[in-house]
Amino acid sequence: MKFLQGFFGFAHGVMALLFIGLSVFLTVLAVQTGLAGIGLEASESADQAIEAIGLLAIAVVSLQIAQTINEEEVVRDAHISAPTRVRRYLSRFMVVVVVALSIEGLVGIFKALHEEPELLPHAASVLVAAGLLMAGWGIFVRFNKEAELLEPEAMEEAKSEDVKLEE
Numbered sequence: 001m002k003f004l005q006g007f008f009g010f011a012h013g014v015m016a017l018l019f020i021g022l023s024v025f026l027t028v029l030a031v032q033t034g035l036a037g038i039g040l041e042a043s044e045s046a047d048q049a050i051e052a053i054g055l056l057a058i059a060v061v062s063l064q065i066a067q068t069i070n071e072e073e074v075v076r077d078a079h080i081s082a083p084t085r086v087r088r089y090l091s092r093f094m095v096v097v098v099v100a101l102s103i104e105g106l107v108g109i110f111k112a113l114h115e116e117p118e119l120l121p122h123a124a125s126v127l128v129a130a131g132l133l134m135a136g137w138g139i140f141v142r143f144n145k146e147a148e149l150l151e152p153e154a155m156e157e158a159k160s161e162d163v164k165l166e167e
Contacts, residue, residue, distance in 0.1 A: 012073035019066035023059045030055035043114065050110050057103035064096040087144045094137045101130035 030052040037048025072089055108123030 009074055012069050016066040016069040016074065019062045019069065023062035023066065026055050026059035026062065030059060047111070047114065050107050050114075054104060054107040057100055057107070061096050061100040065093075068092045068096070087141060091137070091141065094133065098130050098134050098137070101126055101133065105130055 033048055033055060034052035037045040037052070039045075040048065068089075072092070105123060105127035108126055109120065112119040112123045
């Protein structure tokens with residue numbers, strides 16, 4: 001059983017490294033895209049800048065996912081079972097997803113306004129989805145808080161694991 005736990009830690013570490021690599025790759029692509037917009041006419045330059053922002057948003061998401069995997073699965077070696085751990089883990093993930101969707105929705109709206117206005121409802125629906133996710137997440141946190149009160153020792157254990165991250 002210890003072999004499997006070691007394997008899962010190693011596999012999560014490899015996945016975190018892959019997410020970091022993809023984040024760096026997307027950042028390089030964003031810089032290239034932004035630089036390609038220099039010297040173009042204003043509307044094309046703005047389109048390149050908006051595309052670069054979208055790529056950077058995805059790069060940030062990849063980096064945040066790598067950090068979450070590393071901290072929760074490799075450093076803490078947390079096993080998601082107690083309500084406190086579930087809330088903390090999902091909250092970290094949901095922050096990344098909601099922020100990424102919001103940025104992508106805004107990028108989509110800017111592109112639709114400038115290029116294809118008929119796609120504006122589709123871009124706006126991404127922002128609506130981000131809002132619904134945030135509302136659902138709030139409801140989850142509210143209900144989960146009640147479950148956490150039943151297991152105060154799980155909250156103390158989760159807090160003690162934060163010391164590992166400060167070292």
